[in-house]
């Protein structure tokens with residue numbers, strides 16, 4: 001199974017989280033591990049599993065390098081590929097658009113044929129008003145991936161990453 005992790009970052013927080021995920025899962029887990037600014041949209045077709053790390057910027061917008069990929073996703077066939085999201089955001093500063101980016105990209109990936117429903121996490125340990133990254137499933141409030149807040153809850157990141165890595169290994173059966 002070819003697994004790729006691509007992260008976008010403007011101030012380094014999502015990159016640091018990506019490195020923590022790599023440390024937890026081990027380098028050999030990944031066929032590719034890169035800053036998304038270094039890839040073309042078509043590169044996404046090369047992998048069985050895509051782990052996407054995306055911070056929300058500019059009040060509900062995608063990080064710029066992910067925006068460039070997003071704009072060309074209609075040219076990409078993601079049929080049958082498993083997608084997992086992680087994001088960083090700021091729940092106190094942007095409570096109405098908290099973690100929007102993971103939701104926006106997740107929805108697009110699934111619309112392009114990808115398999116979702118993996119790596120979802122409890123949203124009740126975050127305080128926010130609205131998020132495109134949050135859904136209600138079987139009565140539970142969930143993020144469509146791993147949501148981290150390095151601005152307001154940095155002390156929770158390490159354990160959240162550890163728990164999520166164990167969760168996705170089980171979900172992927174690796």
Ligand SMILES: Cc1cc2nc3c(=O)[nH]c(=O)nc-3n(C[C@H](O)[C@H](O)[C@H](O)COP(=O)(O)O)c2cc1C
Nearest residue numbers: 010011012013014055058059060088089090098099
């Ligand atoms: C101008 C600006 C706009 C932001 N907009 C949002 C937002 O709408 N939603 C959110 O959850 N976080 C928002 N953030 C917080 C960033 O997503 C957060 O700091 C993130 O960890 C940055 O990741 P990076 O360092 O990898 O770029 C914003 C931050 C700034 C400075």
